[in-house]
Amino acid sequence: MIxxxxxxxxxxxKRIAITPDIVKKYVGLGFDVNVIQNYGAHxxxxxxxxxxxxxxxxxxxxxxxxxSDLIIQVGLLNESKLSFIKENxxxxxxxxxxxxxxxxxxxxxxxINVFSLELLPRITRAQSMDILSSQANLAGYKAVIxxxxxxxxxxxxxMTAAGTVPAAKVLVVGAGVAGLxxxxxxxxxxxxxxxxxxxxxxxxxxxxxxxxxLFVEGSExxxxxxxxxxxxxxxxxxxxxxxxxxxxxKIDIVICxxxxxxKKAPIIIKDSMINxxxxxxxxxxxxxxxxxxxxxxxxxxxxxxxxxxxxGERNILNKLPVSASNLYAKNLFNFILNLYDKENKxxxxxxxxxxxxxxxxx
Numbered sequence: 001m002i003x004x005x006x007x008x009x010x011x012x013x014k015r016i017a018i019t020p021d022i023v024k025k026y027v028g029l030g031f032d033v034n035v036i037q038n039y040g041a042h043x044x045x046x047x048x049x050x051x052x053x054x055x056x057x058x059x060x061x062x063x064x065x066x067x068s069d070l071i072i073q074v075g076l077l078n079e080s081k082l083s084f085i086k087e088n089x090x091x092x093x094x095x096x097x098x099x100x101x102x103x104x105x106x107x108x109x110x111x112i113n114v115f116s117l118e119l120l121p122r123i124t125r126a127q128s129m130d131i132l133s134s135q136a137n138l139a140g141y142k143a144v145i146x147x148x149x150x151x152x153x154x155x156x157x158x159m160t161a162a163g164t165v166p167a168a169k170v171l172v173v174g175a176g177v178a179g180l181x182x183x184x185x186x187x188x189x190x191x192x193x194x195x196x197x198x199x200x201x202x203x204x205x206x207x208x209x210x211x212x213x214l215f216v217e218g219s220e221x222x223x224x225x226x227x228x229x230x231x232x233x234x235x236x237x238x239x240x241x242x243x244x245x246x247x248x249x250k251i252d253i254v255i256c257x258x259x260x261x262x263k264k265a266p267i268i269i270k271d272s273m274i275n276x277x278x279x280x281x282x283x284x285x286x287x288x289x290x291x292x293x294x295x296x297x298x299x300x301x302x303x304x305x306x307x308x309x310x311x312g313e314r315n316i317l318n319k320l321p322v323s324a325s326n327l328y329a330k331n332l333f334n335f336i337l338n339l340y341d342k343e344n345k346x347x348x349x350x351x352x353x354x355x356x357x358x359x360x361x362x
Contacts, residue, residue: 004068014321023053098262114361134327140181147284156190174257175202256293269294279307288312
């Protein structure tokens with residue numbers, strides 16, 4: 001069987017789905033691996049490295065997509081490339097199934113088996129395949145590094161003969177995977193860290209990393225069975241707004257990570273709150289691509305609002321593409337391992353398997 005992968009649109013996506021180390025693992029299972037010419041060159045993975053690992057370099061994109069039994073990508077290919085995919089082929093990636101629902105359903109109607117891995121169930125057996133967790137971990141880390149680079153004061157407390165420099169105060173909004181990594185990174189760099197989340201269960205996780213958990217007194221637990229945050233009531237939003245308004249007056253850096261799957265990001269940091277923040281403060285909004293958690297977030301821009309810098313990028317992982325690709329490629333390998341019947345050397349789409357059933361677009 002042949003596993004193939006072609007180039008993403010590098011203007012918006014620098015990650016790749018197959019790294020040279022993973023080629024060896026696929027070959028070890030008995031797969032042939034085909035990648036397009038210069039597939040990983042932008043990350044320092046020359047064609048010769050792929051060939052040494054056991055992959056075949058293909059220069060004709062149509063031929064590559066036509067001949068592959070499994071096509072694995074980061075994002076959804078454009079219409080012209082999708083037209084090269086035939087009935088009964090398998091397409092695997094992270095295809096934003098909420099945004100691209102119609103396109104994916106059309107592929108399914110044409111008898112193309114599409115697996116979109118952001119739909120993975122939150123179960124123990126799926127952890128090694130969990131692309132949302134692996135990528136969010138890196139995003140949380142990088143958001144802290146980026147915001148600290150724009151903050152024009154020292155982060156840790158420093159005691160000098162000339163006086164003491166106070167530690168920066170960081171607020172992390174949303175304590176999911178990205179938020180928890182942001183807390184850990186900010187603490188390691190010497191900041192005083194606060195965090196807030198609508199899920200009461202996250203309090204223990206925040207405090208285990210050395211952060212102080214801020215919560216609305218008497219609040220409901222806004223967590224879905226799948227472990228995601230759900231939309232808050234108006235009463236909760238009002239109480240949260242009051243809490244944040246007071247907290248933000250003393251905060252230097254805010255990392256926003258609050259997202260609801262398939263919906264526009266909730267506006268949590270209102271304009272009135274920003275007006276009360278200290279001059280020189282920084283907000284890094286990881287929810288920018290879904291509208292942002294602030295009223296002023298703009299994708300790929302740094303907005304200066306009354307002396308407060310608001311930053312947000314469409315894809316922060318483009319700043320860590322090698323690390324992100326390494327983790328993503330391992331997630332995909334583990335997913336395919338679950339699909340693969342080693343004994344008969346074929347793909348088994350077993351609809352009784354919760355992982356397969358949840359990720360297959362129908």
